[in-house]
Amino acid sequence: MKFDKYDIIVVGAGHAGCEAAHAAAKLGSKVLLITMNMEVMAKMSCNPAMGGVAKGQIIREIDALGGMSGIITDKTMIQFRMLNRSKGAAMWSPRAQSDRMRFSEEWRLTLERNSNVDFFQDSVTEILTENNRVTGVKTQMGLTIYSQSVIVTSGTFLNGRIHIGRKNYGGGRMGEKASTGITASLEVLGFESGRMKTGTPPRLDGRTIDYSVLEEQKGDENPGKFSFSDETKPLTHQRSCFITYTNQTVHDILREGFVDSPMFAGDIHGLGPRYCPSIEDKINRFAERSRHQIFVEPEGWNTIEVYINGFSSSLPEEIQQRALKQIKGFENAKMFRPGYAIEYDYFPPTQLKMSLETKIIDNLYFAGQINGTTGYEEAACQGLIAGINAHNKNNENEPLILNRSDAYIGVLIDDLINKGTDEPYRMFTSRAEYRILLRQDNADIRLTPIGRKIGLADESRERRLEEKLKNVESLTKELDKQNLTPEEINPILIELGTPPVEQKIKASKILLRPQLSNENLKSIESLNRIIGQLPEDDVVQTEISLKYASYIEKEKETADKIKRLENVKLNPEFDYSKITSLSSESRQKLSKIKPETLGQASRISGVSPADISVLLVYFGR
């Protein structure tokens, strides 16, 4: 069997692989997407949900750049909630409950519509190189396929090992084979690899759950959506999730299984995420807690399968089942599949450049869990960046590198490359130093111009953005002009429990009070006439810009200052060992990470401000 020479081969069709293939193909590259199983592309291996705090912001960023995760989530979601509504707007985070099967299908159909994407079902066993440059891949079927670039998005499949109790066997996901060969072939090339661990909870038969005794968690009354584009619409009806709790009896049963826990027995060596502990871990570490929350999440519009969020476990299936039956509402529950833990290979991401290309092999890119991250959103955004950069490099364009002040995506990649990670890396808003700049509502303002420039975001997005900016500008002016009389505004202020005013006050000024939002102002007829005719997003955008103005300004200032260091380019091939005035730790780290700018060097752990002064000397001022 013979293949054309491709521009880019994408290995793996998960969230990273699909975004990578789509981006590169849309930009014009000829892409071959190789997956071990065409039936389960972009499969949600864990919970059927997209977004959440910090992760929702990432989806919005992917969408603003022209990636597909936002649109596909919108098209396949069954529930939408804006998390952190009670906090300030910088913290608002969209989250969707997805239809697992539809999500996968929608991704596949999206890629099928792109004539630049070819598909092949096989397992890659070797990465081919010549003179430290990638040339293609070899597959299990013994085929050799050539390409200019290769993007590896292997998820949990590299030497994956599934654990349930003392039983363990090779597998990349429950019911699917592991992928072997790639790790070894990369190690031969000089890459360092490690092991990580993650886990997933059991799935139950929804028909056997007594929902009448569970707490219902509905979607938002006025649901939003992820994509900035008009291609998708908010949901008109939604499915609910339900909440129940574990109890002491459940904990006692689970404890019986501790002797057979692969975690406690030491069968698992990889490090798991602290923020995604198994139920046995929670009971063990927080013994004083008498109960833990359990979310019952529907897996789709029509399926009866439900996902038991909060009950991730690798205890023997018999223990899992017995314990589940002691949970309120689950007395008669039947299990579809037990929870399990999985160990897999990853490659410490400090071996990458900021473009996600590897340092030692040209044109080879890694994205997703292979880089030590966890989460669909984290994977998808890396896939997007790797896809763009592989295409850009082949076309002799500069790589797309987002700064920490540009996007959560920038924070994520910068953290990975400069700090590395020992546990599966998940995004949190607290990882971003410019949290007030990096909001979900302004992802389009931040990134659509960039997406447009590289050619991924289409013209309609640009037009919509221009309209939004225009509306924000005019509404801001209008609110600055409108003087509200005490008679108009005081009833509203008093109702909200904030002191009334004695003189006329500008609408823009009264909005600064934390208790007030544009919703409150709508009850004033003159304002309603102006606000009412604008898209809600634009009104919210205006309000946020006003309320946060001084903080936004300060964060921008700080970011600009730091960007000056960012502009001092370093030579990645520089031999740091000859600067004896650097601390030895710093010499070691710099040699390993090979920073591309002084700003990047300053964020490497172990590199002190004094070391940066030294580098300033060597690399000019």
Next chain:
Amino acid sequence: MLNEGVIVALSTASNRAALHVIRLSGQGCFEMVDKVFVGRKISDIKSNALVYGKICSQNEDIDEVVLSVFKAPHSFTKEDVVEISCHGSPLISQKIIDIMIELGAKPALAGEFTQRAYLNGRFDLAQAEAVADLINAESEQARKIALSQLKGGVSNQIEMIREKLLEFLSLLELELDFGEEDVEFANREQLLERIDSAESYIVKLINSFGSGNAIKKGIPLVIAGKPNAGKSTLLNCLLNEERAIVSDIAGTTRDTIEESFMFNDLLFRLIDTAGIRHDAESVIEQMGIERTLQKIEKAEIVLYMVDAQHIDDSTDEIKAIEKYHDKIIWVLNKSDLLSSEKKIPENDWVRISAKKGEIESLLNRLKELCNTKYLSNDITISNTRHLSALKESLISIQKAKESLKQGLSGEIVVFELKSALEHLGSITGKITNDEVLGSIFSKFCIGK
């Protein structure tokens, strides 16, 4: 490029010496010095020069000085530079530095002059490595030394502040990043309590600058008491004591800068001695309890003297100053003349006879007090740069508190708090995101 504004620091060692040199560098330093310099206007000087004159602030002569004026780029840093050579007293040089800071100069970071020098192209690349070595040594060492100089008590305190702020930050981040989790979030009152406690630690440290600085500048000491108690005799005794070094700080008038003496490795500054010395009794005669209290306020240590024979005259005053007992040494003079049936207030009196020069017991007590107050682990910050870092962080902490009270959302409070941490970071080391997350995961059951 990366450097803006005027920086100032003492460029010589800070102990007593014949001369001290204070260096200022940066655009605007000439104008700054002109504001307090009586002599030629240095911003008008054409070339590099030495200029003699006086530093004078708020109509007070501080010192006679010689300025070395270097015009950019003919200076060490290639910026405008003034070096002020003043008399080598910590008191004077600190005063001059304080004046410059008030005028807008920033205390120089360790190695900052050298850093500016090479940033401005003072050195070619061949020299760079040597300089870089130097800087590396300077800044890292300086930070470590500065930290190690903070003896036990204070570094513990700073560590405590760091922990408090870390805890506080984690509680805020918990509710921002994990608002959906089934954990108990701190309410606003609890948060306020925590930030209050961090604030009070910082305030305490800032206030300790007084005594930390006192060690550098001389500990203000007051001799108080009724007329005829024997104050002037004691004063002479202290100044003439063999182990005490009497000094008039060079070149300054006796009336503006006080008498000082060294004892137990500490420099003491006697406040308000002019009155005692020249016309002791008549001046003090007119002093009411009010004046005495004012004097005590200003002092770090008070020797309150009573004539054993006339102790009854002092009863009211003793009661009035009782609340300052922490810094008072109760001195019973002419104790050899005390009649055995005389009742004295139940203070911890040291008995001396100033006239006979028998003040050993007083000196012992002074030593004891100083040891607990200044040489114990509770020693305090004395570094101007630390002080300004603490002050900046206090401002941010107060803003954070204010935003909490106004009910602003957590990310705003964090915003202010992070800026507090930035400032503290120069003393304590920064709190990293990993630490915050680590603290959250260790205390709360996070994750579904």
